[in-house]
Amino acid sequence: MTNDVTSAIPDASAGTGSPEGDGSPRPPWLRRAALRVRDAAAGAWVITLLLLADLVTVLGAGAVWLTLGGDPAVVGVTAAALLAFAAAMLPLIARRGPDGQPPLWPPFVLVVIPLAVLAVGLPALGTWIFLDSRPVDVTHRVALDGAPPLVNGDTVVATVRTDDPKPRLTIAFDVAPHNPAAPVCVPGTKLTVTSKAGAGRDQVRTGVPGEKFTFGLGRGMREVELSVLLDAEPGCEVNLSVASAHLDD
Known part of the structure; x- marks a missing residue:
């Protein structure tokens, strides 16, 4: 009788597995995106490429901004802040949580920084080119x-x-x-x-x-x-x- 009752109680550990496992509720889209980035950035070479993309995007955008007449102080502070924020993520990537999994958000930040710079910079550059071409x-x-x-x-x-x-x-x-x-x-x-x-x-x-x-x-x-x-x-x-x-x- 005891065995039958015990078997009827749901296993509490079943809900602590992967958030994308069968039967579990799907996590928010932002967390799903971060999970995908973390899984894709498992190798050290991927992190190196992400950091290189951050450097090229931020410094390149800063150079274009400066060429178009941006305030050197504002350009320098903005670029330095973005690069420092990206660099601060690197020590966190090597850490492991209590479950032995790598951290979730630092790799995601390394992807978001260049994407955010491009999302803001490209429309701004296109607008400037359009306005500058007008008589x-x-x-x-x-x-x-x-x-x-x-x-x-x-x-x-x-x-x-x-x-x-x-x-x-x-x-x-x-x-x-x-x-x-x-x-x-x-x-x-x-x-x-x-x-x-x-x-x-x-x-x-x-x-x-x-x-x-x-x-x-x-x-x-x-x-x-x-x-x-x-x-x-x-x-x-x-x-x-x-x-x-x-x-x-």
């Missing part, structure tokens, strides 16, 4: 040194200053009568625009008001000067302004 409107950053009214043969220097240099400038000028009551002579006005600095120095463009002139500037030009020569009909007095100006690649 920069510098219409309101063009200064004209000529005082109206302007007549035939006058020359105006247009200066463009920017903190976001790009290798090409496209600019258009507008001409309007200085005295609205005077005879209309704007349609016969022509402009000769010459670049005065940079790799594209002495490029000459001739056209009419409203036409877009494009100049190659070279890399890193934060200040561009253009000479605008006015070719107007005799007796005409006009005002010169900038209709549009854009820097792009």
Whole structure:
């Protein structure tokens, strides 16, 4: 009778086995992922590869961040903190728990760090590339040194200053009568625009008001000067302004 009763009582040790054993409830997804990483990182060479991936990812992301203008102090502190955190996991990996199993989370952390850096860094880099490829409107950053009214043969220097240099400038000028009551002579006005600095120095463009002139500037030009020569009909007095100006690649 005693044997029958004993056999009917469930074995308490059956629930302490593997959390993924038959009939046991499945652990949360994060723990399942950590278990898979721990099992895959059983060999020392795998841990070495994970640590190398951490080094390459963190230092590479830091170098890109620094190249794109990141604060060196912030980049250095962030990279050092991530690398120190990864290094702190290495002594824990060699330990064994009461059941003789290796620890669960240190190998998982070595995988998560490069994945987190890539998950944040790649979209940020893609966004920066997209924004950097867009033209920069510098219409309101063009200064004209000529005082109206302007007549035939006058020359105006247009200066463009920017903190976001790009290798090409496209600019258009507008001409309007200085005295609205005077005879209309704007349609016969022509402009000769010459670049005065940079790799594209002495490029000459001739056209009419409203036409877009494009100049190659070279890399890193934060200040561009253009000479605008006015070719107007005799007796005409006009005002010169900038209709549009854009820097792009």
